[in-house]
Amino acid sequence: MEDSHSSTVYKCHLLNGEHVYLKIPYSNVKFHRELEAYELLKGRVSIPELLDYWSGDEECPGAFLLSELKGQSLTREVSPTVAYHVGVIHASMHAIQPPSSKRLNGIQNEFSNWSAFIEKQFYSFAEDVKEVLEEGLFNQSVEKFKKMNQQLPSPDGPSFVHMDFRPANIIIDGNKVSGIIDFESVRFGSTEVDFTKLYRDFLSADTTLYQAYKEGYNSIRPLIDLDVVLSFYRFIDAFNxxxxxxxxxxxxxxxxxxxxxxxLKEFLR
Known part of the structure; x- marks a missing residue:
């Protein structure tokens, strides 16, 4: 599958005409995150059925055999009804909190140290960015991060956050949302991080879709003021x-x- 940028994913055509997916995560950590996500989300949010899995060995981090969600990836050419249902399923996922009766080994709960988590991610990627960007642009980015990070409101959560909630991971069938895929980056944290890619690739294109999405989200749980946080998270998304x-x-x-x-250059102007 060409739109899988981290894991290796194969679409398998079965002799009975059905399709299943074989997914090999990028690392063992991502394998365990995704495995726990299927257990947590089952029956609560529409996702592929986990048909089977292999825990891997020294050479391979493991693999999942997944059912097919009917439909295609979300595009900007959809109705406000679809955008509404995207908001509903997104909020339904955010309504899930860390389980009190089960210890999780793969999905980390970063909420209590959310600011430190975002900072750690930024400076981790900064080691790589420094080798790509010109020095002046890199230093300007670091200074902007320091300033904006201090201005963030209190985090919203703890919630189950996808961390890669973008159109390619949202499957649409007609005017319905079939479900969400790809859970190798999930965390428990603040919802504010989870709107960035959806806004970048979908919501920013049409105010009608944006408003319908907000209405769908608010029907499940209150949506935070995105105007306060989006500029910061869009900036660090580009940098990271x-x-x-x-x-x-x-x-x-x-x-x-x-x-x-x-x-990034546009954000720094």
Whole structure:
């Protein structure tokens, strides 16, 4: 599957005409996060059925065999009804809190130290970004992060956050949301981090869709004031994405690198 940027995913065509997916996570940590996510979300949020899994060995981190969600990935060419239901399923996921009766080994609860978690991620990617950006642009980015990070409101949570909630991971069938996929980056944390990519790739394109999404979200739980946090998270998303491209290979991620470099420069103007 071409739109899988981290894990290796195969769409398997069965002799009976049905399809299943074989997913090999990027690392053992991501395998355990995703495995726990299927257990937590089952029956609460629409997701693929986990048909089977293999825990891996020294050479492979493991693998999942997953059912197919009917439909296609979310695009901007949808009705407000679809945007409303995207809001509903997003809020339903955020309504899930850390379980009190079960110890989780894969999904970390970062909520109590949320600011430190965001800072740790930023400076971790900064080591890679420093090798890509010109020095002046890099230093300007670090100073902007320090200033904006101090202005954030109190975090909203603790909630189950996807961390990669983008159109490619939201499956639509007609005017319905079939479900959500890809849980290898999930955490328990603040909801504010989870709107960035959806806004970048979907909500920002049409105010009607944006309003319908908000109405759907608010029907499940109160939506935070996105105007207060989006600029910060869009900025660090662009910055961290540059670091991600360096880690995963600049040559094969050139387009994504260029897109985020342009975004970063716009945020710094």
């Amino acid at each position: 994405s540059i670091g991600w491209c360096k880690r995963r290979g600049i040559e094969k991620n050139t387009v994504f690198l260029e897109e985020n470099t342009v975004r």
